[in-house]
Amino acid sequence: KNQVEQSPQSLIILEGKNCTLQCNYTVSPFSNLRWYKQDTGRGPVSLTIMTFSENTKSNGRYTATLDADTKQSSLHITASQLSDSASYICVVSAEGGSTLGRLYFGRGTQLTVWP
Amino acid sequence: NAGVMQNPRHLVRRRGQEARLRCSPMKGHSHVYWYRQLPEEGLKFMVYLQKENIIDESGMPKERFSAEFPKEGPSILRIQQVVRGDSAAYFCASSRMSDKPREHSEQYFGPGTRLTVT
Numbered sequence: 001k002n003q004v005e006q007s008p009q010s011l012i013i014l015e016g017k018n019c020t021l022q023c024n025y026t027v028s029p030f031s032n033l034r035w036y037k038q039d040t041g042r043g044p045v046s047l048t049i050m051t052f053s054e055n056t057k058s059n060g061r062y063t064a065t066l067d068a069d070t071k072q073s074s075l076h077i078t079a080s081q082l083s084d085s086a087s088y089i090c091v092v093s094a095e096g097g098s099t100l101g102r103l104y105f106g107r108g109t110q111l112t113v114w115p
Numbered sequence: 116n117a118g119v120m121q122n123p124r125h126l127v128r129r130r131g132q133e134a135r136l137r138c139s140p141m142k143g144h145s146h147v148y149w150y151r152q153l154p155e156e157g158l159k160f161m162v163y164l165q166k167e168n169i170i171d172e173s174g175m176p177k178e179r180f181s182a183e184f185p186k187e188g189p190s191i192l193r194i195q196q197v198v199r200g201d202s203a204a205y206f207c208a209s210s211r212m213s214d215k216p217r218e219h220s221e222q223y224f225g226p227g228t229r230l231t232v233t
Contacts, residue, residue, distance in 0.1 A: 004157075036224075043119070043206050043224030044158070089157065102171075103222070105150075105157040 140209030
């Protein structure tokens with residue numbers, strides 16, 4: 001069964017601190033993995049996208065890693081800001097066949113940054 | 116270039132009424148996807164459409180739900196005879212035609228329509 005599991009479910013950190021969010025998946029055949037940021041009341045916005053051959057990708061203070069062998073990904077946020085408070089969603093895309101382009105969403109990690 | 120537009124942003128319906136949710140894709144995008152997000156849940160795929168065609172509706176309930184993406188105008192997600200369990204946020208995403216036959220292009224999400232059934 002194609003699934004995406006994220007941890008922790010929620011996280012509270014102080015402004016300026018770093019944090020790491022985890023994502024494990026069982027989606028197969030794997031196409032790519034994306035991290036989205038979803039602010040309350042808004043649609044998800046893409047942060048990074050990684051294919052099978054990519055181990056790490058950065059977007060400003062966001063750095064995503066991918067281990068396709070263990071089917072794990074992480075999103076590291078450096079020097080957190082209040083505006084980072086949001087839900088971070090791991091999304092895995094399946095490749096071809098009956099699951100062409102299907103996106104599998106994790107439940108998200110709700111990050112709260114306190115001043 | 117405006118992003119994906121959804122309206123209404125909030126919709127309240129009584130049980131048994133019909134709900135119509137609209138999605139205008141980004142300019143140049145010919146693919147539309149609908150997702151449902153229940154409280155405390157992740158987004159769940161419902162249906163994937165191209166202009167005038169339903170490509171994959173395997174995530175959509177067999178009864179009461181339908182979707183269309185006409186040649187002209189927005190994509191419509193229609194829910195007939197709504198029930199309380201239909202209360203959720205419904206997100207639309209759009210993408211270009213992919214240049215890779217086995218992959219979809221990047222999807223851009225709209226702000227969502229929050230449906231409340233009373």
